[in-house]
Amino acid sequence: MTHRFQAVKGTRDILPPESALWNRVEQTARRVFATYNFQEIRLPILEQRYLFERSLGYESDIVSKQMFTLEDRESSELWVWRDLVSDWKLRIDDPLALDQFEYALKRLLQCLEVELQREEKILRPEILQSARDALLHNAEKLRELREKGITPQGLEVLIETIQLEAATVRGEDLGLRPEATASVVRAYIQHGLHTRPGLTKLYYIGPMFRRERPQKGRYRQFYQVGAEVLGSSDHPALDAEVIEMLLVFLDRCGLREHTLYVNSIGCSDCRPKYVERLRSELQKVKDHLGADSRRRIETNPLRVLDSKLPEEQPIIEKLPSILDHLCDACRDHFQKFQQELKDRSLAYEINKRLVRGLDYYIRTTFEVTAPGLGAQNAICGGGRYDGLVELLGGPPTKGMGFALGTDRLLLALRQVEESGGKDQLDVFMVWLGASALRAARMLARRLREQGISTELLYEETKLKKALGLADKSSARYAVLIGEDELAQNKFTLRDMRSGQQRALSESELLQELAASAGASAAEE
RNA sequence: GUGAGCGUAGCUCAGGGGUAGAGCAUCGGUCUGUGGAUCCGAGGGUCGUGGGUUCAAAUCCCAUCGCUCACCCCA
Numbered sequence: 001m002t003h004r005f006q007a008v009k010g011t012r013d014i015l016p017p018e019s020a021l022w023n024r025v026e027q028t029a030r031r032v033f034a035t036y037n038f039q040e041i042r043l044p045i046l047e048q049r050y051l052f053e054r055s056l057g058y059e060s061d062i063v064s065k066q067m068f069t070l071e072d073r074e075s076s077e078l079w080v081w082r083d084l085v086s087d088w089k090l091r092i093d094d095p096l097a098l099d100q101f102e103y104a105l106k107r108l109l110q111c112l113e114v115e116l117q118r119e120e121k122i123l124r125p126e127i128l129q130s131a132r133d134a135l136l137h138n139a140e141k142l143r144e145l146r147e148k149g150i151t152p153q154g155l156e157v158l159i160e161t162i163q164l165e166a167a168t169v170r171g172e173d174l175g176l177r178p179e180a181t182a183s184v185v186r187a188y189i190q191h192g193l194h195t196r197p198g199l200t201k202l203y204y205i206g207p208m209f210r211r212e213r214p215q216k217g218r219y220r221q222f223y224q225v226g227a228e229v230l231g232s233s234d235h236p237a238l239d240a241e242v243i244e245m246l247l248v249f250l251d252r253c254g255l256r257e258h259t260l261y262v263n264s265i266g267c268s269d270c271r272p273k274y275v276e277r278l279r280s281e282l283q284k285v286k287d288h289l290g291a292d293s294r295r296r297i298e299t300n301p302l303r304v305l306d307s308k309l310p311e312e313q314p315i316i317e318k319l320p321s322i323l324d325h326l327c328d329a330c331r332d333h334f335q336k337f338q339q340e341l342k343d344r345s346l347a348y349e350i351n352k353r354l355v356r357g358l359d360y361y362i363r364t365t366f367e368v369t370a371p372g373l374g375a376q377n378a379i380c381g382g383g384r385y386d387g388l389v390e391l392l393g394g395p396p397t398k399g400m401g402f403a404l405g406t407d408r409l410l411l412a413l414r415q416v417e418e419s420g421g422k423d424q425l426d427v428f429m430v431w432l433g434a435s436a437l438r439a440a441r442m443l444a445r446r447l448r449e450q451g452i453s454t455e456l457l458y459e460e461t462k463l464k465k466a467l468g469l470a471d472k473s474s475a476r477y478a479v480l481i482g483e484d485e486l487a488q489n490k491f492t493l494r495d496m497r498s499g500q501q502r503a504l505s506e507s508e509l510l511q512e513l514a515a516s517a518g519a520s521a522a523e524e
Numbered sequence: 525g526u527g528a529g530c531g532u533a534g535c536u537c538a539g540g541g542g543u544a545g546a547g548c549a550u551c552g553g554u555c556u557g558u559g560g561a562u563c564c565g566a567g568g569g570u571c572g573u574g575g576g577u578u579c580a581a582a583u584c585c586c587a588u589c590g591c592u593c594a595c596c597c598c599a
Contacts, residue, residue, distance in 0.1 A: 004572090006590080061597050065525080179599080208599085213525085215593060224599070292596075303597090358598090367599090374593080381599055405599035432557070467559040482557060496559075 010220025049175035055182035057359040068176040081108035176209035189394035199231035216374040228401030240340030261351035264334040270327035305353040370412035380404035428470035432482035
């Protein structure tokens with residue numbers, strides 16, 4: 001039986017020549033960010049799941065249903081007992097087996113206690129606790145029932161209940177990162193980066209994972225380029241400079257049409273007051289809202305502002321604006337931030353309905369959109385997150401950053417064809433005869449040492465066919481080595497575009513090719 | 525999690541009950557030291573998978589899986 005493998009849902013391969021585009025975008029990011037004194041941080045793709053739960057919020061969609069999680073079971077014997085309990089095959093007529101089950105249950109409870117006493121909680125403590133309480137209760141019940149002697153049916157039900165409860169203690173204590181800000185902050189705290197002088201300016205490039213239905217510009221493994229500034233400053237100039245850097249980067253990538261939207265969503269002082277105000281206003285008009293928006297009145301009133309339903313737009317327009325409810329400090333910050341943008345000649349639009357989905361944002365939020373992306377027109381989002389470091393157990397620290405979806409940026413660039421035809425290969429080497437092969441091998445090595453990309457045929461091939469292969473590989477030049485060349489101690493350099501050939505000595509050849517290879521390398 | 529559309533060669537797609545097709549691509553020949561063109565030829569498929577109807581199913585019916593797009597949510 002044959003099985004046809006394919007990339008798992010929501011992941012894809014990035015093949016050449018498209019992969020060259022990716023490299024170019026990432027190189028551009030590295031260059032631009034370096035000029036703003038940002039340095040790269042390389043982060044693990046796996047983190048403790050709890051990190052994301054703390055930073056993004058338990059109730060956020062990302063954590064509650066979009067995170068890829070996996071068990072790390074090495075760390076504890078907890079899993080041994082859990083598996084024994086939850087996988088135990090019902091053999092209620094066998095008292096010995098029942099003894100074993102009870103023993104495993106007892107050990108599982110002990111492990112749970114240990115886990116609950118741990119300083120660093122890796123598993124969600126409330127899940128552990130409720131499992132512990134339920135199991136404790138049922139273990140007691142089980143013992144009583146066994147002492148009294150119970151109907152097999154009753155015992156069966158109880159054991160199944162226990163097994164289900166045990167299964168809730170899952171080793172999903174690791175998560176594939178759905179975004180990288182939490183990882184950056186974790187690393188900042190873990191390595192004491194706050195003790196380094198000045199602000200910490202970091203950027204990262206890499207894949208993120210979210211388990212959601214794929215659609216245009218949205219994958220389960222997607223790629224982000226992001227930057228974060230951590231430290232003691234929350235100066236509006238910093239926010240503006242980060243955005244300037246982002247826009248310079250987009251410009252250098254060749255993205256011409258895009259729009260920067262900015263907003264302020266206040267701080268822990270003024271936002272809750274506004275949210276309450278908003279909620280009460282929404283209550284008044286809730287009969288005119290759709291089911292989703294009605295639900296959000298309780299769960300997250302800010303998100304109602306995000307609704308795209310046409311019939312809700314007039315209602316939303318009339319709702320109170322967060323910008324009218326900022327405290328003095330936040331209003332001042334937002335004003336100065338806008339002035340900083342103007343002083344940098346950065347065009348922007350205020351979008352008072354721009355509320356970021358993640359819990360940790362404060363004050364400045366922003367988003368860049370580009371046309372041609374289907375329903376997902378945002379390519380980049382970011383903002384200020386002053387409380388996050390503290391929330392994750394670090395010292396009071398200000399933070400600001402953005403994350404940019406590379407998949408969507410490239411979709412907006414639409415330049416795959418343009419860059420696809422570029423010469424990838426400098427030299428296709430053609431040899432005829434065994435002694436020519438020896439010369440070809442040595443020459444190929446020297447060319448490659450000079451950074452000149454060279455293809456050398458492995459098998460002897462007729463000249464006509466070899467040139468055909470050179471053509472198909474879209475090589476810039478062919479180098480021919482045969483008996484004539486060996487006799488003259490020269491090589492034939494053939495320009496594959498013009499078809500012109502010249503006989504050159506090795507040093508002449510190297511010189512000639514170094515010039516053209518150098519030119520194409522500079523473009524990269 | 526919800527809804528819609530689409531699954532036939534590597535790619536783009538025809539065929540809508542009676543022998544599995546085209547163009548492009550690949551490989552070989554034409555062509556034994558000169559590529560791109562022409563011409564000739566070849567390989568490549570359990571028509572997504574499973575079941576049903578039928579003498580006969582790529583085709584009709586059912587189920588299932590996959591892909592795509594949209595909703596939700598977000599970058």
